[in-house]
Amino acid sequence: MVIEQTSRGERSFDIYSRLLKERVIFLTGQVEDHMANLIVAQMLFLEAENPEKDIYLYINSPGGVITAGMSIYDTMQFIKPDVSTICMGQAASMGAFLADRRGKR
Template sequence: MQAGSIPAVSQANLPNAAPARHAAEGARGGGLPPPRVVSRKLPSRLAYIPTVVENEGGNRERTFDIYSRLLKDRIILIGRPIDDVVANLVVAQLMYLAADDPGKEIQIYVNSPGGAVTAGLAIYDTMQYVQSPISTVCIGRAASFGTVVLMAGAKGKRFSLPSSNIHMHQPLIGGKGLQGQASDLDIHAREIIRIRGVLNELIAKHTGQPLERVERDTDRDFFLTPQEAVEYGLIDGIIEQTRVPVLAASK
């Protein structure tokens, strides 16, 4: 594919950049105080999860953890390696949002190094299954299966922030190596080759690139800038604006 200029990204096609703030403004109407953001400490690698406290009038307050508040605005964040736990959470959120309003857009923000292919395929298949259009945005990094999720958004709705890093490669065998008799190792080898073929076909399908080029590019680690990802067909545009006006999610 010939290198070309990055297609213009109009504000009408951009995903909502600050829905929580605007949704809160719409909910306040004019007299309610702004939502408070606090943090609660967790005994885990996440350390802190911010909590948004919204005043619903009078002495009534409603508390959301930050991910639930984003989900209220139909935003899903994949900000960790993709394993079975993360995949089940994302699938559940997609199914909930699709059932809540089948025709309304869902936004997935990707900042992930990838992960287990089987877990990632559960997310991919659900994205193709639900009726809601899905917009994807790379923030920071989309690597390995994170790139598959990024490219699986609806055509014309796949974006990246300008400093993001995008990466593809063939599937890997995790852990410290396989053990067992030769026939078992042969079974695993044939399965990972089959999965490699499946992933290459998906990339060719969503990018429009010839399968032969995809096979060549993913044979080793293949890094792309956002501009190169646009030219390759992985995404449709780069979000340059620092602030994008959005409508309140309640409208």
């Protein structure tokens, strides 16, 4: 939980919501359909907010389902903002495929 001071008082966020405000997305664990849908939705949301500003995708994944990973990859190619990938821990199999963004990793 993160607590921020605003002009209206204190506001609390879970850490992932706060990082999403800073255009940071986490891909952790197995790449599966449910997780891929959340990541795709977050990328589309961030594009709608500001299509000119980069998105940062932090990856710690042993891999997973090819079709789920491809939905993330296709979205990364489709949206206007560049997606910078950062590996923390491991990026194997589909995780490595998604991390391979030449010039932005």
